[in-house]
Amino acid sequence: MNKSRKSGLLIASCAVMVLAAAYFGAGALRARPAAVSAGDYAGTVTLDPALYQGPARDAYRIARERPELLAQLHCYCGCDRSMGHKNLLDCFRGTHAGYCAICIGEAIDAERLHDGGTPMDQIRDTLRQRYSRHES
Ligand SMILES: [Zn+2]
Structure with missing residues (x-):
């Protein structure tokens, strides 16, 4: 009697731990930002914005916070040819x-336009008009 009550307790406390683990596990998943598809940019390492000041710091912050935005944009500074860059990110x-x-200006403009609700193809057009003339 005594022995079976003990094992019953053990089973009950195990069940509680499993439930707690499931609960906290789910909580951790929920806490992740839903909009950022972290998987797509898991290998993306951009430099720490704190290394910079002024507009450059702003631009590196945007790169860190919105990689999915910059990855869809072309950089017009010529780095696609000189450095093999595939996109602004x-x-x-x-x-x-x-x-x-140009990189800094494009990132800042892109965030401002995007936050203002501008569709992606219009952001691309605006950046091309503003920056493509710099391309030599
Ligand atoms: Zn560039």
Whole structure:
């Protein structure tokens, strides 16, 4: 009698632990930001915005917070040919964007337009009009 009550308790406390683990596990999943498809950009490492000041810091912050936005945009500074960059996000993986006014300007404009509800194809058009003339 005594022995079976003990094992019953053991089973009950095990069940509680399993339930708690499931609960907290689900909570951790819920806490992740839903909009960011982290899987797509898991390998993306952009530099720490704290390394920079002024507009460059802003731009590196945007790259860190909105990789999915910059990854859809072309950089018109010519880095696609000179450095093999495939999109604007690539500029922020290294120090390049820190001394490139075009990369910085595009990132800041893109965030502002996007936050204002501008559709992606219009953001692309605007950036092309503003920056493509710099391409040599
Ligand atoms: Zn660039």
